[in-house]
Amino acid sequence: MPANRHNGYTDYGIGLGLRVPHYRHILAERPTCAWFEIISENFMVDGGRPLEVLDAILEQYQVVQHGVSLYLGSADKIDRAHLRRLKTLVKRTKTPWLSDHLCWGSVDGTYTHDLLPMPYTREAAIRTAEKIRSVRDFLEVPICVENVSSYMEFHASEMTEWEFLTEVVERADCGILLDVNNIYVSSRNHGFDPRRYIDSIPHHRVGQMHIAGHTKFEKYIVDTHDHPVLDPVWELYTRATRLCGVTATLLEWDDKIPSFDEVHAEALKANRYIEAARAAQKDSN
């Protein structure tokens, strides 16, 4: 199950997000790391240091592209010039799959640079799925869409978030980048059972998973990516792995970033939970 058509039939294991504070260490020490996830937009530039670093990384490591600006849920039409730029990068990295978020974030060409939750309506699902198909056809690479963490819900929603995600990926025939931390964050903010979310999605479509840390405030929790992964998220990760199989997993750590070794060690903790998931699966068989 982990190597599937949504991740280009790869079996990448546990990776890390490529972040600026680690560049020097990675380039000098060439540490072991199964793969790096890059933020596409950081490398959709014309030249200079970013592309130099990327090329050096590509010589040694497997790289997967993760985007933050396709805004698949925005009503705006897809910008062809943007897609051409993205495709140039896809050719450079040879990413086996590409991910972006199930969200909106731009209106009439003005960008919020945020990953905003959508109203979960059938109309939005149809429009978003069409957009995903169009992007995939243009880029000629499998697409996985990621569930976002959210802090608000709309009255206009006609279904739950997991029903909406399912509706979109089935209509688009695309993959899911399942962010278990985001599910946990949203479940706490909106009061749903995160296990139900994980149990309900089409598991065969999960091409990648994200894990991360979050921060609890008095009245809500925020997806801050500045902590180690917390226990409830590991529990959800174990559950998701049991249901989806061992899937390419990426630890996101984007703020207050500690040393490379510390981040890598945190990511590799996933192996414990993978084993736990395997054991649980064996028991149930």
Added chain:
Amino acid sequence: MHAAITRPLARGDRAQRRWFDGTSSDRALARLVKPSRTLRPVERVEIYNRMYWFRLLDSLAQDFPALRAHLGEQRFWDLAERYLAAHPSRSFTLRNLGRRLPRFLRAHPELVHPDGPAAVDLARFEWAQVVAFDGLERPPLEPTALAAADPATVRIGLQPYVTLLAVRHPVDDFVIRLKQEERLRSAASNATQETLEPQRNHEPLAPCPVLDLAVHRVANQLYYKRLAPEAALLLRRLRAGHSLADACSVAFRASRIDPELQSQLVRDWFSTWTRLGWLCAA
């Protein structure tokens, strides 16, 4: 919803209590957004409203640290808010957020009075560094290509990542001094870099005669280089598409440099510029 999220924050970094039509934001947003167990609709939208502003303001501050240091904290944030309200992001990347800041400053000197001209120079200088960091590089010209060319007809381009600036404040010295101060503060403290915020404890940026600068990169590291006025003029003419002979002739038209030295100077300049990789096909 987009308008609610991108609306300027009210005092205390709170969402505005009044909706666009003057009614209560709480009531207006309650029609769109569900409450949670702990938050009213307006408070849920406020999370995004704050994130929007904090993200964009931080991004601008990262790209213009010298301007921020020059203006001081409060004036910089006030300026940044006014700028972003007038020029929200129209690009998929935050890299382009500050592109219009120099022009905005020129159009609104009252926002940074009495530091307007210095602020414009600093903003131009810092935007040029963004361009130099990741701007396009064309295949550089080989010195042999230049030697074989006919000056009367040959046209030479300048790398897109090189910005030529004529400023009236020594912005390069200012930035160097600022970096030295920051290094000193870092060395004197165990505080992490994140807690080091620019402070306005430096000498004011006094005007100076026109200073020609090239902001560029070498081996993907940023540099700025002062240019002789004749050299700057020559490069500008080349960038504008004039022939080498024409560019040289215009460069020295009002020059006091001894005509006998001029050809040697031009040779030296071209030798330096080709070594730095600044020249490319027009």
